[in-house]
Amino acid sequence: PPKVYPPVPAEKRKPIRVLSLFDGIATDPGVGPIRSGDWGQSLQ
Incomplete structure (x- = not known):
């Protein structure tokens, strides 16, 4: 069954910070793993 997270x-909640963090990782190859x-x- 899918994992259910408890309501926050x-x-x-910090949706803006989380979204900006993932957006930066997804758009900038120099950020993240x-x-x-x-x-x-x-x-190559």
Whole structure:
């Protein structure tokens, strides 16, 4: 069964910070587990 997360109070939610964090990792190869150098080498 899919994992169900407990509800989080509105004052504890940080959707903007989380979305911006993942957006930065997804759009910038230099951020996160894949570095710019490794990105170029993996394509060769």
